[in-house]
Amino acid sequence: MSEELFPEPEWLSEEVKTGTTIIAVTFDGGVVLGSDSRVSAGESVVNRVMNKLSPLHDKIYCALSGSAADAQTIAEMVNYQLDVHSIEVEADPLVCSAATLVKNISYKYKEELSAHLIVAGWDKKKGGQVYATLSGLLTRQPFAIGGSGSFYINGFVDAEFRKNMTKRECQEFVVNALTLAMGRDGSSGGVAYVVTIDKDGAEEKCILGNELPKFFDE
């Protein structure tokens, strides 16, 4: 039979993207990373609870955006390379090293890959740091945002960011920014994942949709 009674759904042949909002912010003594949880293939949501904050080491995490497959692969490769490196130097790796490894892969394969990772963590040498690695560049910033939802919160983060916030203020800032972005971007949504990294380690938290802050809405 050449006719199809049940044609294959479109989303099976669409590339899976994490159209996303990701954010990483330094505070006085560490960093806070945040992400939404929506994974879309075309117009369908294929996973509404994906954690896009991936550990690269005990106190170094990265936030994934762009093509889900590319981003996950980069994170896994760097995780392995970082393990080897930290055994060789017999110490915890620097955040800068992790970011450089990510940058090397992103730059070398920039034509084939379409993923943007933000690398953030804490190390003894420089404390909390955030690195952006878009398209193979490497730059250290006080905070970084990425993903499709990040356009809508550029103004908000520019206005509200302050250096040397406390841990609580920083977590609130990240959750507020994620909520605002998820409220406007169709490709971001679900729950908010927040990871706080300081000298004592990494603490993961998941904030459900109904626990997110509310802003003025008609």
Add this chain to the structure above:
Amino acid sequence: MDSHHSYSQVKGVSTGVSSLFIVSYVSSKTINKLIQVHDRIFCCIAGSLADAQAVTKMAKFQLSFHSIQMESPPLVKAAASIMRELCYNNKEELQAGFITAGWDRKKGPQIYVVSLGGMLLSQPYTIGGSGSTYIYGYVDAKFKPDMSLEEATQFSTNALALAMGRDNVSGGVVHLVVITEAEVKHVVVPGNKLPKFHDE
């Protein structure tokens, strides 16, 4: 085909209690994107400038005719409806969106958005133009109903400054128009007087 596009960042804000509100836009290269269609009603334009000017000219004429027939100043909703009719009936040829804002005796200050295809929506605040995507988060977070004139002015100026800081085709000076029952006031804020944020 060369069509002039007005890349502008445009915003309207209304406060209920003190019966006033502010309409603001960014002018680059002295193009006027704020058009007065009646004594207390203004239109902000975005999109193809030629289309927008043609529509507002037509709307201005129809509105003045309507207001003479009614023997009273027109409602803001009437002005917005006229724009919507024009946009919807000519949606194939036109490419312009509007924010119609003003004050009338019946409902006080109001803001109406007429989008590209001809949708009409009333909102307490709204943003538009290429730079607007960057400040959705900011205005969602910071808007409060019933702000005072100073607060609303500060809110608008901050939002515009943030958008100008990120959008490469928005910039220059900020024009604010404050419309109340009593008067219409035009305020210009030059680039060097705009608020500065953490990275500047």
